Amino acid sequence: MTRSQRPSNGAAALPPDSLAFAFSRAATLVESVIGGANLTDAFEAMLLAHPQWPDATRGAVRDLAWGTLRDYGRGDALLHQLLHKPLPEAIHALLLVAMYRLDSRPEQAHTAVNQAVEVAAALLPALKGVVNGVLRNRLRNAAALDAEIAGDEAARYRHPAWWVERLRTSFPDAWEAALAAGNQRPPMGLRVNRLRASLESVAGELDQAGLAFRSLVNEALVLERPVAVAGLPGFAEGRVSVQDAGAQWAARWLDLAAGQRVLDACAAPGGKSAHILETAAVNLLALELDATRTRRIEENFRRLGVSAQVRTADCRKRAAWWDGEPFDRILADVPCSASGVARRHPDIKWLRRPEDIARFAAQQAEILDALWPTLAAGGKLLYVTCSLFDEENGMQIERFCSCHPDALRLPIDGQVECQLLPNADHDGFYYALVGKHR
Numbered sequence: 001m002t003r004s005q006r007p008s009n010g011a012a013a014l015p016p017d018s019l020a021f022a023f024s025r026a027a028t029l030v031e032s033v034i035g036g037a038n039l040t041d042a043f044e045a046m047l048l049a050h051p052q053w054p055d056a057t058r059g060a061v062r063d064l065a066w067g068t069l070r071d072y073g074r075g076d077a078l079l080h081q082l083l084h085k086p087l088p089e090a091i092h093a094l095l096l097v098a099m100y101r102l103d104s105r106p107e108q109a110h111t112a113v114n115q116a117v118e119v120a121a122a123l124l125p126a127l128k129g130v131v132n133g134v135l136r137n138r139l140r141n142a143a144a145l146d147a148e149i150a151g152d153e154a155a156r157y158r159h160p161a162w163w164v165e166r167l168r169t170s171f172p173d174a175w176e177a178a179l180a181a182g183n184q185r186p187p188m189g190l191r192v193n194r195l196r197a198s199l200e201s202v203a204g205e206l207d208q209a210g211l212a213f214r215s216l217v218n219e220a221l222v223l224e225r226p227v228a229v230a231g232l233p234g235f236a237e238g239r240v241s242v243q244d245a246g247a248q249w250a251a252r253w254l255d256l257a258a259g260q261r262v263l264d265a266c267a268a269p270g271g272k273s274a275h276i277l278e279t280a281a282v283n284l285l286a287l288e289l290d291a292t293r294t295r296r297i298e299e300n301f302r303r304l305g306v307s308a309q310v311r312t313a314d315c316r317k318r319a320a321w322w323d324g325e326p327f328d329r330i331l332a333d334v335p336c337s338a339s340g341v342a343r344r345h346p347d348i349k350w351l352r353r354p355e356d357i358a359r360f361a362a363q364q365a366e367i368l369d370a371l372w373p374t375l376a377a378g379g380k381l382l383y384v385t386c387s388l389f390d391e392e393n394g395m396q397i398e399r400f401c402s403c404h405p406d407a408l409r410l411p412i413d414g415q416v417e418c419q420l421l422p423n424a425d426h427d428g429f430y431y432a433l434v435g436k437h438r
């Protein structure tokens with residue numbers, strides 16, 4: 001980068017309530033993710049450094065960064081057509097954000113171009129003409145450019161080509177709908193804490209607050225429009241929690257009864273553990289590898305008025321946490337590719353590599369094999385991922401059952417297994433239930 005191409009700190013001088021300011025901050029996040037950073041961590045660090053930002057600024061930066069990264073496959077392909085030589089990373093990221101805005105708010109196209117040029121003027125004045133030219137070119141030649149990238153799968157489906165191929169193979173009738181749903185903003189699911197409220201009373205509170213919702217068969221509620229948690233009636237008092245509707249099957253399918261010994265082996269932030277405790281008076285041990293995340297389980301339990309033994313431990317190292325008493329139920333909600341929740345974490349789509357999936361699968365196999373001896377004869381283990389990839393799901397459980405002759409596949413809702421694909425109601429999850437022979 002030459003001296004005139006080095007970003008100045010001029011973006012700090014942009015008015016904080018302007019679209020230009022939101023563009024510049026969203027572009028910083030996008031640039032970090034392209035460089036390999038985790039989007040949520042980068043955003044949290046940004047907010048920590050700028051506690052004075054009003055909610056509207058935080059929201060605008062978040063919407064632009066998340067939206068740009070959901071659409072990154074398309075933006076990247078378009079820039080490939082529009083640029084003749086590489087630009088500094090900050091300007092490249094700014095163009096991606098501005099192009100996302102052009103697509104999502106076409107009625108404000110000219111404002112978007114002007115605001116992006118202002119950011120460039122503040123960052124790298126020598127390149128403001130380039131930013132202006134690229135964006136105007138995009139607007140002028142929209143149809144031709146769209147035709148040019150029509151054959152590019154990552155652009156068309158806004159997911160990496162290898163990801164598209166895996167879904168096409170696994171779900172010949174549903175892959176396109178799953179990818180399309182994966183590009184939408186995620187729904188906001190709610191769980192009612194039956195120890196403190198009824199479905200009817202929470203429905204009444206939501207009505208009173210003017211929050212429209214729908215109820216699903218598993219008694220999860222889905223808001224028609226997501227709101228900030230602070231604006232959710234009953235949240236602070238522990239009557240209601242935010243939990244995706246797809247995650248609310250775990251407590252049901254575990255077939256819980258009072259007095260059972262239950263293990264949640266990978267528990268943080270504690271959503272499914274809390275649901276278990278709200279469902280039946282069981283004796284629960286919640287394990288979590290990461291001590292910071294263990295604290296989130298404890299905070300959630302306090303808010304909801306439930307209690308259990310919570311420990312920071314690696315569930316694969318049994319000697320460190322198991323007292324030798326078998327469990328009647330085990331929930332193994334294992335770490336995974338998170339490909340079923342990529343619309344909540346769009347950086348995942350672009351940071352994961354195909355070879356990462358085998359690494360997750362190996363880790364999941366280790367966890368399953370380590371937990372199996374702790375399950376009582378006649379007990380049940382529910383295996384859960386938020387993945388759409390067979391290696392982490394059906395293939396994993398088939399491998400497990402073929403290695404453990406005392407393992408027996410049990411039906412879930414009359415099916416061998418349950419693969420939920422992302423849709424308007426819930427994220428993507430996989431469930432399999434395994435029993436142990438008596």
Ligand SMILES: C[S@@+](CC[C@H](N)C(=O)[O-])C[C@H]1O[C@@H](n2cnc3c(N)ncnc32)[C@H](O)[C@@H]1O
Nearest residue numbers: 266267268269270271272288289314315333335
């Ligand atoms: C999918 S998340 C669990 C979500 C949680 N069950 C819920 O519903 O709120 C997986 C969790 O497992 C933890 N984890 C990963 N490896 C682990 C291990 N070997 N032992 C215990 N926890 C582990 C991760 O830190 C992460 O918090």
